[in-house]
Amino acid sequence: MKLSxxxxxxxxxxCLQARAQTKPVNIVFDVxxxxxxxxxxxxxxxxxxxxxxxxSKFEIVIxxxxxxxxxxxxxxVMSGISKLLEQKNVSVKVCKVTMDRYxxxxxxxxxxxxxxxxxxxxxxxxxxxxxxYIKEAH
Numbered sequence: 670m671k672l673s674x675x676x677x678x679x680x681x682x683x684c685l686q687a688r689a690q691t692k693p694v695n696i697v698f699d700v701x702x703x704x705x706x707x708x709x710x711x712x713x714x715x716x717x718x719x720x721x722x723x724x725s726k727f728e729i730v731i732x733x734x735x736x737x738x739x740x741x742x743x744x745x746v747m748s749g750i751s752k753l754l755e756q757k758n759v760s761v762k763v764c765k766v767t768m769d770r771y772x773x774x775x776x777x778x779x780x781x782x783x784x785x786x787x788x789x790x791x792x793x794x795x796x797x798x799x800x801x802y803i804k805e806a807h
Contacts, residue, residue: 693724696801699792703734704807705745711805712749719756728795729753732764732788736771739763739782747779754781764788
């Protein structure tokens with residue numbers, strides 16, 4: 670009888686764990702650094718999560734020094750950004766205020782990158798909607 674109860678408890682724990690891992694989540698990634706290692710890390714994190722959790726949504730918000738991530742002639746993560754933009758559950762957004770400050774026109778961005786009015790406001794809005802938050806930094 671004890672073995673049977675132990676088996677049921679273990680089975681229940683496995684089922685609960687499996688359910689917890691399959692519940693979709695929404696996560697916004699905040700990237701501001703000009704450090705290309707941070708850019709690489711952000712791309713790797715989002716790609717890994719987007720692949721592992723296809724029912725979840727992931728958004729990268731780029732502003733300040735990280736603008737070069739999505740500028741065609743400046744990006745050191747061009748291949749990674751291109752692959753992220755192919756994912757149905759990933760969006761890449763860049764701050765218009767930052768673009769204006771650095772005098773970068775939208776035509777210089779990778780196709781599929783969305784221009785938003787303000788990166789910080791986008792993050793705060795997502796958090797207000799219940800999205801998780803990850804700050805990519807070293």
